[in-house]
Amino acid sequence: MRAIRITSFGGPEVLVPAELPDPVASGNAQLLDVSRAGVNYADTHQAENSYLAASSLPMVPGAEVVGRLADGRRIVSLLAGGGGYAEKALVEPGLSFDVPEGIDDTTALAMVVQGASAWLLLRRSAVLNPGESVVVHAAAGGVGSLAVQLAKAWGAGRVIATASSDEKRELARELGADVAIDSRSEDMTAALREANGGQRVDVVLDMTGGRVTDQSLRALAPFGRLAFYGMASREQPSPIELRNLLGHSTTVAGMWLAHAFLLPGDVLRPAIAELFEMVAKGTLRAVPGGEFALSEARKAHEALRSRSTVGKLVLDPSR
Known part of the structure; x- marks a missing residue:
């Protein structure tokens, strides 16, 4: 072969x-x-x-x-x-x-990895509540493009996308983002707050690492959550001091899809079934x-x- x-x-x-x-x-x-x-x-x-x-x-x-x-x-x-x-x-x-019938190969592959990752990030890691603001870094990517759609479908109050080009930011807006900003912004903390009407943000989905992670963490509101699932920049974020999490009532969660298989109740099967159902209804697309x-x-x-x-x-x- x-x-x-x-x-x-x-x-x-x-x-x-x-x-x-x-x-x-x-x-x-x-x-x-x-x-x-x-x-x-x-x-x-x-x-x-x-x-x-x-x-x-x-x-x-x-x-x-x-x-x-x-x-x-x-x-x-x-x-x-x-x-x-x-x-x-x-x-x-x-x-x-x-x-299911009607699901093409690319969509099927997207849902089983990127879709399942976005589902877990929003449902398990960040535990999105209706009305909360959500930042999706790399919003035009595999996970990001699905996370934007899921966040809107599940009642996010404001979805803030980041991406590196005008074309990618336009795609994020087409997928449902309320605002899309340049991922290369020198001060991501200020950019995220400005995009959220001057307020701190509730949820950040981050797969970038480095300064983007550091500055996103500083943009979190009290009881805000940053869900970290990759390091595309190949740059380590700064070490996180627990007293700083305590001082701001913030949470940092990690997510690796492989661990979903260790959860009781076969979490992925109903998650992927829900994603396929949303695709069939036209509320989600790869x-x-x-x-x-x-x-x-x-x-x-x-x-x-x-x-x-x-x-x-x-x-x-x-x-």
């Missing part, structure tokens, strides 16, 4: 097309014919071995796939051990979800970010790392 194999850690240049044996199913695993594979920013960290979970070589990257099983069922599946950048992948029933041939995985990673992309990126294993 065609696949992308990584034999040394590094940047996009380490993603090399290869011919590999088909994976062999054992136990509960099933063999999936992959129609599209999702590409995530986390994949760029995995390629350089800077992700939360250590990588081992050689590896086929890729955390989610959509396609058909031998019985004809069309499913989208998360892959705990990678292997998505390939024509075939082994999937586990507990991490697989039937794709933003296609570009489709690349499997052989162009390197270009997909280069595009992600340049921060020039929007929405959901996918690979086509047939090419």
Whole structure:
């Protein structure tokens, strides 16, 4: 089968097309014919071995796939051990979800990772209350573009988007943001307060890191929450002193999608079902970010790392 194999850690240049044996199913695993594979920013960290979970070589990257099983069922599946950048992948029933009719491949992939992340950030990490203000950093990205829509659908009082270009800010407004500001603002604290009518903000969803995190934390209102789920800038925020959280009655929460599988009650299954239902009703949509041939995985990673992309990126294993 065609696949992308990584034999040394590094940047996009380490993603090399290869011919590999088909994976062999054992136990509960099933063999999936992959129609599209999702590409995530986390994949760029995995390629350089800077992700939360250590990588081992050689590896086929890729955390989610959509396609058909031998019985004809069309499913989208998360892959705990990678292997998505390939024509075939082994999937586990507990991490697989039937794709409803009318849901295209890109949308299915977006909902199972970016959609589930946005759902968890707003429902579990930040616990959004109706009427609260919500800041969505990187609002044109995979998670951000869905978080903007979910926040509005779930009653946010004011959604403030940040993005790095006029086109991305316009997209955020089209998706429902009340205001969109430049993510490169020198003083993000002041910019967020100004965007919120001079008031501090209630909720911040942040995957940037560095000064953006530091300045966003200072923009929080009493009992405000910052939900941190990535570090796209590859810059560490300043250390957080607990007495400062106490002094301002603020909360900082971390969210890693992998931990959702450890929660009792199979939280992800009803979450993804709700997301698919919203898509079917037209109240939520995935933003296609570009489709690349499997052989162009390197270009997909280069595009992600340049921060020039929007929405959901996918690979086509047939090419």
